[in-house]
Amino acid sequence: MNLLEFARGPAFNFALIVFVFGVVWRLAGLFLQWRRRDLSKPRQHNLIVAGTRAMLMRSLPPHELEKHIVFQHMSGYAWHIAWFISLLFFAPHLPFFKQFLGFAWPALPNWISLGAGAVALALLLTLVIRRATNPVLKQISTWDDYISVVLTILPLATGFLAYGRLLPIRYETLLALHLLSICALLVWYPFGKLMHLFLTFPSRFQAGALLGRKGVEA
């Protein structure tokens, strides 16, 4: 078994099992853990509105800090969107999704999906360097932050290396490294901050609903 066979077979299989198990475990653990019944009188009855409002409003930068965090905020949105464009609309990726879903969707022209990938890669590298050098960000960063961002960068970087044959290494080795970087991402996903993909909006909704019940506009 060569490296590519290992990456496409046992490694990916293991990563997928860990990913599914971990994500379902964490989601079930959180969603089945009902809060205690609150016997106080609710200040607001329509908690769905309160939750939805918080979910949307907290997706915008707080007005007071807007000027100071505009780069952080906008670059965060930009790389997320660009990353998902390159993941979901780069033509060679579509057979990957089709094997699970049984269907695929039209790809974007390569110059768009590759351009999006380049934007995501550049922004992610800038942000991780900034995190490591900015005194405030450095203070509030943990290993989880660095591991999560590096594991997000690696599939992009190895993808470009494989597609463009940017290193004097055989293509199958580069493709295997690309797949292994995805495996690493999947394995880490449920246990680190990357889990925010599944938890960001539910937690914002819940915070908004709870605060709304107490009459606080979140």
Add this chain to the structure above:
Amino acid sequence: MLVDPRATVADMLRARGISRRGFMKFCATTASLMALAPSMTPKVAEALQKARRTSVIWLPFQECTGCKESLTRAGGPTLENLIFDAISLDYSETLMAAAGHQAEEAMKNAIRENWGNYLLLVDGSLPVDVPEYSVIGGVSNLEMLKEVAAGAKAVVAIGTCSAFGGLPAARPNPTGARPISDVVKDKPLINVPGCPPMPIAITSVLVHYLTFGTLPELDHLNRPKSFFGQTIHDRCYRRPFYERGQFAESFDDEGAKAGWCLFKVGCKGPTTYNGCATYKWNLGASWPVESGHGCLGCSEPNFWDWQGFYNPLSTTQWGGYAQIGAAAAAGAAAGAVAALAARRKQRPVGQDVQEEGK
């Protein structure tokens, strides 16, 4: 044809009506194929003219004869198979006139007379686990290989079966088929894989040996770098479509008719090292990708099993929905237990206030 054993390769070619011009053209092509400088062409010609016919023994094991078909029926009486005639093929069950005991006697004579100097060509894999599955004249392939390889100057594994196990080694591999390299450890070994290999790949190895008396530079799988140094994808005329993201989605869609890249219908060109895209088949008439089918990766180890021919390279070998369902069910159970444990730790409403009051 009776052959004077003292005849050189040039004598043989001349006798077959090959002109000096044709011979030099062949030498130039071969030098180019072997990645030699153009200035080496006269040296190749000179060496070939003087080269005595090398004794060659060709052993067939678990094979389909496709490799020999590839060489001997390469679209007509080409220089490739004439150069093959120009060696002294002392034993090849398929090609020789002798049969039975006479054939075996011819092999023994060739081994005795050329001990230490003959080339051993092998096509087909070895049934190592059950040697009785493939026997020639009462001798198992395994025994025969050990015996003949002992006196060979070098061993050439022709075709994917002898180089990597090939189809006989595909799951479930009932005979325990293995490549030649599993048995031959103490001789120079060169693999010329392909199912079948391209005729010019076989002849280029022979010409290199006749010219320099050595084997060409090899890659990590013992394949000649000059022929297996680049992927099909590197030299594919459809590659610009890959770069632009234009892919055939099926074999009869508009993309396929327009000649777009076959990556999405399973082409293994990016991971296959072979010369098909450069030299083509049937006297340069066409090759699989030009005929509308993706590369199967036949010159790579384990090509039959490692994934379906029509699964794109960007797919994986995941365990299926049942496995994912089981992982999800286990995750849900673990999550439910964790949630239950957390709920049990929750104190009743008011208790925390009472405790704080104390």
